[in-house]
Amino acid sequence: MSWFSYVPFGILQVRERLKKDVEKMKLQDPNFSPGLVVLQVGDRDDSNLYISMKLKAAAEIGINATHMRLPKTATEEEVLHKITEVNENSSVHGLIVQLPLDSIHKMDTEKVTNAVAPEKDVDGLTCINAGKLSRGDLGDCFIPCTPNGCMELIRQTGVSVAGKKAVVIGRSKIVGAPMHDLLLWSHATVTTCHSKTVDLAGEVGKADILVVGIGKAEMVKGEWIKKGAVVIDCGINHIPDETKPSGKRVVGDVHYASAKEQAGFITPVPGGVGPMTVAMLMANTVQGAKRFLEGHQPGKWNISLTKLNLQMPVPSDIVISRSCVPKPIDGLAKEVGLLSDEVELFGKTKAKVQLSIIKRLQAQSDGKYVVVTGITPTPLGEGKSTTTIGLVQALGAHMNLNVFACVRQPSQGPTFGIKENIEFNQQISANNLVAAAIDARIFHESTQSDKALYNRLVPLSGGQRKFSPIQINRLKRLGIEKTDPSTLTEEEITRFARLDIDPSAVTWQRVLDTNDRFLRKITIGQAPTEKGYTREAQFDITVASEIMAVLALTSSLVDMRQRLAKMVVATSRGGQPITTEDLGVSGALTVLMKDAIKPNLMQTLEGTPVFVHAGPFANIAHGNSSILADKIALKLVGPEGFVVTEAGFGADIGMEKFFNIKCRYSGLRPHVVVLVATVRALKMHGGGPTVSSKDISNLELLEKGCSNMKKQIENAQHFGVPVVVAVNAFKTDTVTELDLVCSVAKAAGAFDAVRCSHWAEGGAGAVALGQAVQRASEAPSDFKFLYDLELPIADKIRIIAQKIYGADDIELLPEAQHKVELYTKQGFGNLPICMAKTHLSLSHEADKKGVPTGFIVPIRDIRASVGAGFLFPLVGTMPTIPGLPTRPCFYDIDLDPETEQVNGLF
Numbered sequence: 001m002s003w004f005s006y007v008p009f010g011i012l013q014v015r016e017r018l019k020k021d022v023e024k025m026k027l028q029d030p031n032f033s034p035g036l037v038v039l040q041v042g043d044r045d046d047s048n049l050y051i052s053m054k055l056k057a058a059a060e061i062g063i064n065a066t067h068m069r070l071p072k073t074a075t076e077e078e079v080l081h082k083i084t085e086v087n088e089n090s091s092v093h094g095l096i097v098q099l100p101l102d103s104i105h106k107m108d109t110e111k112v113t114n115a116v117a118p119e120k121d122v123d124g125l126t127c128i129n130a131g132k133l134s135r136g137d138l139g140d141c142f143i144p145c146t147p148n149g150c151m152e153l154i155r156q157t158g159v160s161v162a163g164k165k166a167v168v169i170g171r172s173k174i175v176g177a178p179m180h181d182l183l184l185w186s187h188a189t190v191t192t193c194h195s196k197t198v199d200l201a202g203e204v205g206k207a208d209i210l211v212v213g214i215g216k217a218e219m220v221k222g223e224w225i226k227k228g229a230v231v232i233d234c235g236i237n238h239i240p241d242e243t244k245p246s247g248k249r250v251v252g253d254v255h256y257a258s259a260k261e262q263a264g265f266i267t268p269v270p271g272g273v274g275p276m277t278v279a280m281l282m283a284n285t286v287q288g289a290k291r292f293l294e295g296h297q298p299g300k301w302n303i304s305l306t307k308l309n310l311q312m313p314v315p316s317d318i319v320i321s322r323s324c325v326p327k328p329i330d331g332l333a334k335e336v337g338l339l340s341d342e343v344e345l346f347g348k349t350k351a352k353v354q355l356s357i358i359k360r361l362q363a364q365s366d367g368k369y370v371v372v373t374g375i376t377p378t379p380l381g382e383g384k385s386t387t388t389i390g391l392v393q394a395l396g397a398h399m400n401l402n403v404f405a406c407v408r409q410p411s412q413g414p415t416f417g418i419k420e421n422i423e424f425n426q427q428i429s430a431n432n433l434v435a436a437a438i439d440a441r442i443f444h445e446s447t448q449s450d451k452a453l454y455n456r457l458v459p460l461s462g463g464q465r466k467f468s469p470i471q472i473n474r475l476k477r478l479g480i481e482k483t484d485p486s487t488l489t490e491e492e493i494t495r496f497a498r499l500d501i502d503p504s505a506v507t508w509q510r511v512l513d514t515n516d517r518f519l520r521k522i523t524i525g526q527a528p529t530e531k532g533y534t535r536e537a538q539f540d541i542t543v544a545s546e547i548m549a550v551l552a553l554t555s556s557l558v559d560m561r562q563r564l565a566k567m568v569v570a571t572s573r574g575g576q577p578i579t580t581e582d583l584g585v586s587g588a589l590t591v592l593m594k595d596a597i598k599p600n601l602m603q604t605l606e607g608t609p610v611f612v613h614a615g616p617f618a619n620i621a622h623g624n625s626s627i628l629a630d631k632i633a634l635k636l637v638g639p640e641g642f643v644v645t646e647a648g649f650g651a652d653i654g655m656e657k658f659f660n661i662k663c664r665y666s667g668l669r670p671h672v673v674v675l676v677a678t679v680r681a682l683k684m685h686g687g688g689p690t691v692s693s694k695d696i697s698n699l700e701l702l703e704k705g706c707s708n709m710k711k712q713i714e715n716a717q718h719f720g721v722p723v724v725v726a727v728n729a730f731k732t733d734t735v736t737e738l739d740l741v742c743s744v745a746k747a748a749g750a751f752d753a754v755r756c757s758h759w760a761e762g763g764a765g766a767v768a769l770g771q772a773v774q775r776a777s778e779a780p781s782d783f784k785f786l787y788d789l790e791l792p793i794a795d796k797i798r799i800i801a802q803k804i805y806g807a808d809d810i811e812l813l814p815e816a817q818h819k820v821e822l823y824t825k826q827g828f829g830n831l832p833i834c835m836a837k838t839h840l841s842l843s844h845e846a847d848k849k850g851v852p853t854g855f856i857v858p859i860r861d862i863r864a865s866v867g868a869g870f871l872f873p874l875v876g877t878m879p880t881i882p883g884l885p886t887r888p889c890f891y892d893i894d895l896d897p898e899t900e901q902v903n904g905l906f
Contacts, residue, residue, distance in 0.1 A: 034289035042102020094122035094285035149276035222258025390758025402641030404633035517883025549868035567867030623648030
């Protein structure tokens with residue numbers, strides 16, 4: 001019996017079944033389609049023919065197929081790179097590498113085929129799929145298409161394979177070897193024959209099922225074949241035939257004319273195994289798409305979580321950290337949807353993320369945005385950072401939601417962290433480069449004539465003078481439309497060469513990432529080489545620098561370059577602002593910061609993702625992590641996910657700046673405010689001690705201190721966002737105390753108030769908080785800013801002082817009044833305000849607890865961070881570099897020389 005008519009009908013059955021499968025998937029997700037990529041190297045005619053057949057079959061079924069062609073000049077590395085791209089593309093469920101690889105370069109075919117992700121290897125050629133097949137794991141692998149097609153053809157005969165004697169001629173990896181395994185796991189007794197087989201005809205004569213794929217034209221004769229056997233001919237060979245226009249015809253490995261007289265069923269060549277192979281390729285692609293849908297809910301990550309090793313009593317932070325083994329960061333990156341080209345690994349547990357991801361995900365909807373803040377804290381802090389991490393662990397590890405934490409990098413100054421911080425190093429270098437450039441420029445201008453200064457600024461090179469691009473920018477700002485240095489007039493040379501910086505009006509300070517009170521006021525330039533040029537100066541702590549603020553508020557590399565160029569560092573004697581662009585240093589700053597702009601990917605102890613990026617202080621800067629980290633995270637989590645970020649210190653400090661500064665520049669609108677409160681701090685605000693090692697229950701003191709929490713709830717409500725109070729429980733707190741705080745918070749207008757024990761229990765201790773945040777994110781909100789940017793500077797400061805701090809008014813001291821007039825004249829009056837104030841009180845006096853009243857906020861000075869985009873008034877005696885206490889943390893820190901383990905941290 002011949003299959004001349006039967007085979008095409010069988011293929012039609014397969015295609016109709018696959019069409020229905022695709023339609024079912026589209027019912028499940030209307031935006032979903034199975035995806036197939038055929039990767040070809042070169043331009044062989046036979047490969048082009050096979051590929052066109054595959055693309056046509058895919059289109060008929062509803063598979064989205066793409067032909068990816070690389071030139072013959074493609075290298076193995078380029079091919080492997082393309083395969084990696086397709087492996088990471090979630091819209092592609094099948095990848096075929098068309099063989100042979102037609103390249104002028106040497107290619108390792110085995111290496112290339114094994115680079116295909118096993119879950120997309122619809123050809124079934126990778127070692128992993130071949131290994132699973134040989135072990136009989138047929139439901140967990142892709143079966144090579146030709147053997148799979150052969151099995152389908154056998155099934156369509158109605159002949160049962162189980163118990164039959166099967167013979168396979170050929171042992172290739174593509175046909176013979178996998179065919180043997182398939183027949184074996186279908187319960188046939190299988191013999192594989194090859195070129196060394198003795199009495200091949202005798203072995204063939206025993207076969208109930210014969211599969212031939214040896215590549216020799218008409219080698220198997222009809223008289224060898226057992227009467228009634230099923231014969232599957234996989235061969236494709238060309239033999240001379242003068243009757244054909246091409247002078248040749250296609251035949252199989254079996255002599256068809258004689259074999260059809262013996263066989264019960266026999267496949268024709270062409271038109272038999274070939275079309276069914278293509279059909280099986282489509283079947284594997286559809287199967288790959290089904291597996292993808294089963295394992296991936298739309299928009300849902302599939303994250304492997306890390307189990308916490310909880311201990312009682314709770315040990316130190318560093319002991320807890322070392323008790324868990326973090327998973328490899330490249331694995332986490334893949335789990336949250338980052339591609340390998342978007343990730344730069346720094347060891348096994350840290351990675352930087354390329355900004356190119358923003359463009360790739362621009363069409364993705366944002367997730368829910370949550371900011372964690374707090375009541376006015378004790379000097380020890382009330383646990384905003386632990387609450388932030390506990391909340392994301394609850395949302396991710398216990399509530400199965402996509403969630404990212406976005407937090408600041410710690411400064412060495414107050415914590416004396418030992419870990420190297422590459423971003424801080426870059427920021428210190430960039431900041432101090434500007435400081436060096438300012439003083440060098442003042443020095444050189446004071447010791448040279450206009451002409452000499454000009455000749456050194458635009459030196460001869462190859463007998464010609466040439467402006468650099470940054471110098472041409474300065475000429476344009478001066479209104480000088482010339483590019484030839486030899487054409488400038490003397491007056492233009494003077495204007496170009498002299499910045500004429502007023503040494504008493506330099507506002508840019510050097511920075512250091514260490515608390516050092518003796519650098520608050522210094523004298524520079526005392527060496528004789530500086531020829532008597534000295535001036536008073538100071539150091540700021542690194543996290544108070546404008547470059548740190550620029551990093552945190554920038555939205556792209558282009559935006560960062562522009563912000564760095566706009567930074568005002570001094571005023572000229574004529575009253576003009578001097579920028580880094582005027583100094584000619586802005587391009588170099590961008591180069592120094594080009595890596596720092598990429599967010600750092602890390603993980604919580606329970607394996608959920610965290611971006612750690614930028615670290616501006618909240619009391620002397622704006623106190624929030626980077627906009628870029630938040631924006632990338634919001635895209636990665638998707639519309640049902642959450643991004644939780646932290647604003648430094650109390651709500652009157654970090655949260656106010658989060659809304660009025662960060663949200664203005666990011667354009668993002670938060671869904672929920674989480675306000676962290678502790679019984680310990682509220683007792684302090686009620687009149688108790690600042691820090692008590694032995695806590696005693698005192699409900700009267702606690703209730704009185706809740707006034708601070710109520711004021712901070714009110715502060716959050718000024719911005720129209722729902723507030724959830726997280727009561728961070730300490731082991732000394734009583735249930736009555738915790739219930740009282742929750743009750744007062746709800747009565748004050750909080751959406752909800754819940755007890756949290758994440759410090760001791762990890763994410764499990766913050767599940768109630770996570771559920772409250774999830775509910776609050778669905779509640780109506782009416783986000784608004786506190787003030788209009790067009791208001792006068794003093795009015796904006798007054799609004800913050802009165803509405804957020806509860807002050808009666810503000811007092812502008814002489815220097816501050818001068819700066820208001822100067823910045824208004826220079827065009828900086830419409831910038832938002834970043835108050836530099838103590839974090840230990842709502843007022844400007846750290847010892848005033850609770851909710852102080854009847855006070856006036858003194859503004860002693862105002863500085864301009866024009867590049868970052870804000871003015872920051874200095875309130876009272878607020879220093880911009882902290883000092884070390886009597887007993888700094890370094891007393892406890894040491895290194896074990898044998899294990900190289902750092903001891904004494906946290």
